[in-house]
Every structure is written in C-alpha cells, then in structure tokens.
Amino acid sequence: MKNKYSAEQHDKNHEEDRSGKTAWRCEKCGQIHYSDEPPDECPYCLFPFAAFKQVGSEE
Incomplete structure (x- = not known):
C-alpha cells in the first residue's frame, strides 16, 4: 500500500510549524x-x- 501523504505535503505542513520559530538541534x-x-x-x-x-x- 502506498502512502498518500506526499513529501510536498509534509514540507508544506512543517513550513507552517517553522515560521518565526527558533531551530534547536x-x-x-x-x-x-x-x-x-x-x-x-x-x-x-x-x-x-x-x-x-x-x-x-x-x-
């Protein structure tokens, strides 16, 4: 079964999470x-x- 959740959708969703936030590794x-x-x-x-x-x- 193929996952319908595309890499583009993943990037789009997480781009919203990143806006204005500090990145911590x-x-x-x-x-x-x-x-x-x-x-x-x-x-x-x-x-x-x-x-x-x-x-x-x-x-």
Missing part, C-alpha cells in the same frame, strides 16, 4: 525542533533538553 540524534525554547526532552531519543543547541549559534 538535538546533539545526540540530530533531530531538529522548531519552537521559541528547546523541548524538555528530545521526542525521538528522549535525551534531556540540555542536549539541544540552537541551530546557527556559535556556542
């Missing part, structure tokens, strides 16, 4: 999270928020 698994603050833990690898670094920051 989990240093453990690489997951990108878009919000004003990093999450309490990574929803994929469950590492604590300390694993998140702001994308584009030089720290």
Whole structure:
C-alpha cells in the first residue's frame, strides 16, 4: 500500500510549524525542533533538553 501523504505535503505542513520559530538541534540524534525554547526532552531519543543547541549559534 502506498502512502498518500506526499513529501510536498509534509514540507508544506512543517513550513507552517517553522515560521518565526527558533531551530534547536538535538546533539545526540540530530533531530531538529522548531519552537521559541528547546523541548524538555528530545521526542525521538528522549535525551534531556540540555542536549539541544540552537541551530546557527556559535556556542
């Protein structure tokens, strides 16, 4: 069975989530999270928020 949820639709839906938000990357698994603050833990690898670094920051 083929998934009807296309890559274009996925990108369109997530583009709305990203607008005006800061990008945070989990240093453990690489997951990108878009919000004003990093999450309490990574929803994929469950590492604590300390694993998140702001994308584009030089720290």
